[in-house]
Amino acid sequence: LNDRPAPASGEKLFYLPIHDVEECFKGERLLVVTDERLAELFGRSFSGSKLLVVPEGERAKSWHSLSSLFDDFVRLGVDRSWNLLALGGGSVSDLAGFAAHLWMRGISFSCAPTTLLAMVDASLGGKNGVDFRGYKNALGSFQRPECIFCDVSALSSLDPVQFASGLAEAVKHAVIDGESYFSFLESLLAEGGGAGAFSHPRCGAESLKRLVTESQRIKLAIVDADPFEKGRRRVLNLGHSFGHALELETGLPHGFSVSLGMALALRYALRGGLIEDDERSRILRLLAGFGLPVDLSLLADGALRARVSASLFMDKKREGATMNFVLPRGIGHVETARIPVEALRSFLEEAWK
């Protein structure tokens, strides 16, 4: 790790057991931020480091958690010679990466993602942050981690819901990237025993490794070309405008909300004649095959719809009366467009019945 690149130049990927990560920081100060469950599971692998425990899940991403972390930094005397490692899912790395970026204008930060979602998506690309007064990721920055340590075998400790949540981002990557990765994901369904019956213990180690590395490759290529999301990187928000609103209002897991968000974006594109119906169906079948929800009638509740509709107005992608919205036009064909928020709202009224 001695010749670490400048943070702006992108994260280095390592594939090794979690137990071997501490060794990579030998001779340096290491501070591990993790949650309670993971501290119990993996704490012994970081016996030479300081451990800080934050709340599990989205609750980690609060102004209060951030303030508590800084209190701990003061207590421990953390300075720029320290390395911070986020051990956990996307919530842990979003919080810890944000804290590392701000403390003393930036200390070294790396991730050991323990969920599929974090490994293929959240830990990569440097978006970090916390929620504020109910606004998801209202505060945050772009600061890419130095190293990502991936223990693919540790993913088997995931429950099926968490695993499926990560698959939603993999499908998103495939829709953006194109046929080759998309049909690979479809082949996993057969491997897993057919649509609806897919679950991760049935996904072989080789397939899992390929899924992780391909998704990482796709995401990093996009991020490298546009690190601050001024243009092309926006396509990675496919399904996320509706998705974030749903996540916020329903508490559904991130990937489930993104899956529903993609379903909505697909329907929006279909209505505008921007995608063929069979392409759309093929994407929906893959999502559903992975056990992800695609049918909003699950959530048929007028009050909920009104809240989701309102929270679209709080989305970061909104600028004044329009929003940068990601349009899926086919597998390997995703675009962004500025769409009036009102058009999205009235679509929601009509589509969500």
Place this chain on the structure above:
Amino acid sequence: LNDRPAPASGEKLFYLPIHDVEECFKGERLLVVTDERLAELFGRSFSGSKLLVVPEGERAKSWHSLSSLFDDFVRLGVDRSWNLLALGGGSVSDLAGFAAHLWMRGISFSCAPTTLLAMVDASLGGKNGVDFRGYKNALGSFQRPECIFCDVSALSSLDPVQFASGLAEAVKHAVIDGESYFSFLESLLAEGGGAGAFSHPRCGAESLKRLVTESQRIKLAIVDADPFEKGRRRVLNLGHSFGHALELETGLPHGFSVSLGMALALRYALRGGLIEDDERSRILRLLAGFGLPVDLSLLADGALRARVSASLFMDKKREGATMNFVLPRGIGHVETARIPVEALRSFLEEAWK
């Protein structure tokens, strides 16, 4: 302002009356962050904008102020289409720039500095942040403003102490840059009526304009070459390690603390045979001529010395047992070196009597 550069590419400088700044944002949403005194002085010049008032001076730079600003952003529905303008001194721009950088991962940010210190130094280069639990600038980031609006004539509203405080940074720039700017500053002393008698109403408008623009040129050239302070930019911290510790413990104005910090750094360099005594004396004479303190016996107090010494350990420039320390070796000859914190502490014991 329509073709604003990406924030990473450096700030654009404009010289115009404060009253004309609002016009530059015509047709856009403008949010002005300022303090109470300035809101009274200049509020009418921003009648078409939202005004947010923060505490005066260093008290603005607190975790609490930051949280309050974000509450205001929520209340006003601030999104990425808004522009934030810091109207004030370095404390206001440090706080507002930090808030702008974090809100929705970054909204447009510009400065209208109202002090000499902010105009020649604090508002330039993108260092922002707040204090945390007594650590000065413990939290912050590098994010350069888009535009700096300089109303040089408004500096005449400064009290002499604030003006002298800014001159300390100008002297620092001159020591870094070399003979030409340094002797220009010396010539101001004659213009002002001789050493010790200098004050800003005696500094002619032309001289003041040259002082502002030369200091800006020197600082921006250094920042452009090393925006994230990985190397050469560190020389801009001349006098700031001791200076921040003094500022924190005594409450002296920033420039006064930096002046004493430079005096200490000069003595440290002299003791190590790194600077000629007549070069050192010439720098001290200029500082003193501008009404800045250079004699630590003013602060001869054992308890204070112990606190200043302790707070060196909390400086961001410390990494483990050493610190990046800036050594003045002559006019136009400034270097950085890694020096053991203990060596600086024992020097302080010996030097400060």
